[in-house]
Amino acid sequence: MTAKLFKGLLLSATLLSSAGLAQAQDVTLTIESWRNDDLSIWQDTIIPAFEAANPGIKIKFTPSAPAEYNAVLNSKLEAGSAGDLITCRPFDASLALYDAGYLASLADLEGMANFSDVAKSAWITDDGANPFCVPMASVIHGFIYNKAAFEAVGVEVPQTEEEFFAALEKIKADATYIPMAMGTNDQWEAATMGYQNIGPNYWKGEEGRNALIKGEQKLTDDAWVEPYRVLAKWKDYLGDGFEAQTYPDSQNLFTLGRAAVYPAGSWEISGFNTQADFEMGAFMPPVKAAGDTCYISDHTDIAIGMNAKTPNAEAAKTFLNWVASSEFATLYANALPGFFPLSSEPVTLEDPLAQEFISWRQKCESTIRSTYQILSRGTPNLENETWNASANVIRGSETPEDAGKRLQDGLASWYEPQK
Amino acid sequence: MSISSEKPTVRWHIGVFLAPAVLIYTAVMILPLFGTLQLSFFRMIDREAVFVGLENFRTLFFDPRWSASFWNALGNNTWFFIIHMLVQNPIGILLAAILSSPRLRLASAYRTAIFIPTILSFVIVGFGWKLILSPIWGVAPSILDAVGLKMLFAPWLGKEEYALTTLSLISVWQFVGIPMMLIYAALLSIPDDIIEAAECDGVTGMSQFWKVKLPLILPSIGIISVLTFVANFNAFDLIYSAQGALAGPNYATDILGTFLYRTFFGFQLQIGDASMGSTIASIMFLIILAGVCFYLFIIQRRLRRYQF
Incomplete structure (x- = not known):
C-alpha cells in the first residue's frame, strides 16, 4: 500500500513538475x-x-x-x-x-x-x-584621438578652442594624417558629434537648454549661433571629399589610423577597441578660454x-x-x-x-542634447532640422546666422514659448 | 433536359478564371489605394481621426513649409524623370538598334550584360555605386587619377548641385536594359519585306532607321515613356538606399517617394503622420494618373499604327 502510494506520489510529482516545466x-x-x-x-x-x-x-x-x-x-x-x-x-x-x-x-x-x-x-x-x-x-560626447598620431606630429591634447584649432592646423601642415574624421553625407554626425558635442560649452549646458525651452533664449542668440561658427571652421580639417563621406567611412578612416581626431560619442568605444590597433585617448569638447567651466553632453x-x-x-x-x-x-x-x-x-x-569619458562627469557640468526634450514635438522637427543645418554649415552652403534664423523661425512656427 | 437547354448557359468559368486576379488585385492594390485616399481626408486630433475634408491638401499646398518641401520634391522628381527621358530612353533605343544589326557578333552576350543591372536589388546598386564614387575608397577617383583627370573628380553624391543628377544617372545605368529590350523586340518584329522594299527604293543606313524603323517602333517608345514616368514618380528605393530618408545633401535628392516615407513613417525624433503621408501619396497617385491619362487620351490616339 505504501509502495503504491509512494509510486503514485512519485508519478504525480514527475507529472506535475514536468507540466510546470513545460x-x-x-x-x-x-x-x-x-x-x-x-x-x-x-x-x-x-x-x-x-x-x-x-x-x-x-x-x-x-x-x-x-x-x-x-x-x-x-x-x-x-x-x-x-x-x-x-x-x-x-x-x-x-x-x-x-x-x-x-x-x-x-x-x-x-x-x-x-x-x-x-x-x-x-x-x-x-x-x-x-x-x-x-x-x-x-x-557622453567628446573627441577620441590617435595617441601615436599626436606624438608623431608633436601636438598636445587641446583644452581650449584656440589650442584645438592650433592642433588641427599642425596636423594638417604635417600632412601625414587627416586632421579630423567626419563627413556630412549622413548629416546626423554633423549635428550629434558636431553641434551637440561642442555646443554645451557655449550655451552653458542645462542653463541654456532650459532657457530655450522656457522661451527666454532664442536660437538666433549668440550662445546658439557661436557653435555653428566654430563648426564652419571644421570644414578645412576634414578629409578630401568629406561631403560624400558616410558615418562608416569616418569610423574606418579613424580606426585604420589615417585620421588623428574623431569627434565621437562614447558609444564608439567598444567598436574602436576591436578595430583600432593603436592607443586611443579622449579629450572633452574644448572650452572657449582656459579655466572656463566645462559642460559635457551626457545624454x-x-x-x-x-x-x-x-x-x-x-x-x-x-x-x-x-x-x-x-x-x-x-x-x-x-x-x-x-x-x-x-x-x-x-x-x-x-x-x-x-574611464576617461566617465571621469568628465566629476569635472564638468552634465547636460543632454538640446533638441531632444519638448523642442522636437512639432513640425518642422527641430532635431531633423538641426541635422540639416549643421551639415549645411560645415559644407559652407549656409551661414551660421542663416542657419540659426531658419531654425528659430521653424521652432517659433509651432512652439508657443518661442513665438 | 430540353427545358434546361433553353436557359442561357451560365458561363461560370469566366468568373472562376477572373477570380484569382480580381481578388488578389483588389486586396493588395485597390483596397489600400482607397484606404489611402480616405486617410487623407482625416486628421488625428487628440488620438481620434476627425474628418477634415480638404484641410490636409490645403496644408500641403499653402503652408509655407509643407509647400516648400513638396515643390522641392516635385521639382527634383521632374528632373529625375527628365534625365531618364533624355538619357535612358535614347541610349536604350541606340543600344537596341546596334544589337539588332545583323553584323554585330556576340549580340546576346552584350544584351545579357546590359540587362543584368536591371535585375539587381536597389540596395546592391545604391551601395555599390556609393562605394565606386566614394572619395575615400572608391575606384572612380583612382581611375580618374590614373588618366590624369583627378581634378574632374568631386564627391558627387555629397554636393547639392550634382547629387540628384548623379543618382538619376545611376538609375539610368540600372534600368537602361528595359527600353533596350522592348525596342529590340519591336525592331525584330519589323518584317523583312518592308526593309527590302525600302532598300529597293534606295533608303538605306541611317535614313532607313529614321524613315522606316523609327516610325514603326514609335508605339513602343510611347509605352516606354509611360513606364518610365510611372516608375520615376514612384521611385524611392535608390534614393533611400544611397542617401537615407533625409535625402541629403540639404534635401537636394528628395523626391516624392522619400518625402512620403519621411512624412508617413516619421524619421528619428519626428513622429510619423499618417494623414499627411496619405495626402502626399494621394497627390502622387493623381500626378501619375494625370500623366498616364495624358498619354492614353492625347498621345496614343495620335500615334499611327501600321499593320504588317
Missing part, C-alpha cells in the same frame, strides 16, 4: 531594439546571465536597423505584433508611445528606486507621476519598457527589475564600454577609454 518554458520575452550592433553582447553575456538567474523565462533579442527602428516599432505596435519589451528612445518618441497606451506605466516597479530623477527624466510623463521605461545608459540615450499589451507582464517585470539592478549595470557597462549606467548603484568600469 509551462515555464512557454514564457519567451521578445525585446525590440535598435542596437543591432549589440546583438552578440545580448546573446552571449546579458541574456545567459539573466536566464541562469531566472529559469523559466527565455529572452529573445530582435533588433532592427537604427534608422528604421522608430518607424518599424510604431507599425508593429499598431498592428499588435510588437515584442514584450521595448527599447525606449529618450523623450518624446517614447512619451508618445506611452500616451498612446502602448507602453505600461512602471510607477510601481521596485527597481525604479535605483535611479535618480535626472536619470528618469527622459522617460517620465510631464507631470513626473508615471515613469515608463527603466533607464539603461547614457552616452540619456537608452532605456527599456514594457509593452502594455504583453501577455507576459509578470515575466517582463522580473526582467525589468533585473535591468534596474547593479548586476545588469555592471554587465552592460563593461560589455559595452561607452554606454554609461544611469543607476545609482555602484558600478566599476575597466576600459581606460571609458
Whole structure:
C-alpha cells in the first residue's frame, strides 16, 4: 500500500513538475531594439546571465536597423505584433508611445528606486507621476584621438578652442594624417558629434537648454549661433571629399589610423577597441578660454519598457527589475564600454577609454542634447532640422546666422514659448 | 433536359478564371489605394481621426513649409524623370538598334550584360555605386587619377548641385536594359519585306532607321515613356538606399517617394503622420494618373499604327 502510494506520489510529482516545466518554458520575452550592433553582447553575456538567474523565462533579442527602428516599432505596435519589451528612445518618441497606451506605466516597479530623477527624466510623463521605461545608459560626447598620431606630429591634447584649432592646423601642415574624421553625407554626425558635442560649452549646458525651452533664449542668440561658427571652421580639417563621406567611412578612416581626431560619442568605444590597433585617448569638447567651466553632453540615450499589451507582464517585470539592478549595470557597462549606467548603484568600469569619458562627469557640468526634450514635438522637427543645418554649415552652403534664423523661425512656427 | 437547354448557359468559368486576379488585385492594390485616399481626408486630433475634408491638401499646398518641401520634391522628381527621358530612353533605343544589326557578333552576350543591372536589388546598386564614387575608397577617383583627370573628380553624391543628377544617372545605368529590350523586340518584329522594299527604293543606313524603323517602333517608345514616368514618380528605393530618408545633401535628392516615407513613417525624433503621408501619396497617385491619362487620351490616339 505504501509502495503504491509512494509510486503514485512519485508519478504525480514527475507529472506535475514536468507540466510546470513545460509551462515555464512557454514564457519567451521578445525585446525590440535598435542596437543591432549589440546583438552578440545580448546573446552571449546579458541574456545567459539573466536566464541562469531566472529559469523559466527565455529572452529573445530582435533588433532592427537604427534608422528604421522608430518607424518599424510604431507599425508593429499598431498592428499588435510588437515584442514584450521595448527599447525606449529618450523623450518624446517614447512619451508618445506611452500616451498612446502602448507602453505600461512602471510607477510601481521596485527597481525604479535605483535611479535618480535626472536619470528618469527622459522617460517620465510631464507631470513626473508615471515613469515608463527603466533607464539603461547614457552616452557622453567628446573627441577620441590617435595617441601615436599626436606624438608623431608633436601636438598636445587641446583644452581650449584656440589650442584645438592650433592642433588641427599642425596636423594638417604635417600632412601625414587627416586632421579630423567626419563627413556630412549622413548629416546626423554633423549635428550629434558636431553641434551637440561642442555646443554645451557655449550655451552653458542645462542653463541654456532650459532657457530655450522656457522661451527666454532664442536660437538666433549668440550662445546658439557661436557653435555653428566654430563648426564652419571644421570644414578645412576634414578629409578630401568629406561631403560624400558616410558615418562608416569616418569610423574606418579613424580606426585604420589615417585620421588623428574623431569627434565621437562614447558609444564608439567598444567598436574602436576591436578595430583600432593603436592607443586611443579622449579629450572633452574644448572650452572657449582656459579655466572656463566645462559642460559635457551626457545624454540619456537608452532605456527599456514594457509593452502594455504583453501577455507576459509578470515575466517582463522580473526582467525589468533585473535591468534596474547593479548586476545588469555592471554587465552592460563593461560589455559595452561607452554606454554609461544611469543607476545609482555602484558600478566599476575597466576600459581606460571609458574611464576617461566617465571621469568628465566629476569635472564638468552634465547636460543632454538640446533638441531632444519638448523642442522636437512639432513640425518642422527641430532635431531633423538641426541635422540639416549643421551639415549645411560645415559644407559652407549656409551661414551660421542663416542657419540659426531658419531654425528659430521653424521652432517659433509651432512652439508657443518661442513665438 | 430540353427545358434546361433553353436557359442561357451560365458561363461560370469566366468568373472562376477572373477570380484569382480580381481578388488578389483588389486586396493588395485597390483596397489600400482607397484606404489611402480616405486617410487623407482625416486628421488625428487628440488620438481620434476627425474628418477634415480638404484641410490636409490645403496644408500641403499653402503652408509655407509643407509647400516648400513638396515643390522641392516635385521639382527634383521632374528632373529625375527628365534625365531618364533624355538619357535612358535614347541610349536604350541606340543600344537596341546596334544589337539588332545583323553584323554585330556576340549580340546576346552584350544584351545579357546590359540587362543584368536591371535585375539587381536597389540596395546592391545604391551601395555599390556609393562605394565606386566614394572619395575615400572608391575606384572612380583612382581611375580618374590614373588618366590624369583627378581634378574632374568631386564627391558627387555629397554636393547639392550634382547629387540628384548623379543618382538619376545611376538609375539610368540600372534600368537602361528595359527600353533596350522592348525596342529590340519591336525592331525584330519589323518584317523583312518592308526593309527590302525600302532598300529597293534606295533608303538605306541611317535614313532607313529614321524613315522606316523609327516610325514603326514609335508605339513602343510611347509605352516606354509611360513606364518610365510611372516608375520615376514612384521611385524611392535608390534614393533611400544611397542617401537615407533625409535625402541629403540639404534635401537636394528628395523626391516624392522619400518625402512620403519621411512624412508617413516619421524619421528619428519626428513622429510619423499618417494623414499627411496619405495626402502626399494621394497627390502622387493623381500626378501619375494625370500623366498616364495624358498619354492614353492625347498621345496614343495620335500615334499611327501600321499593320504588317
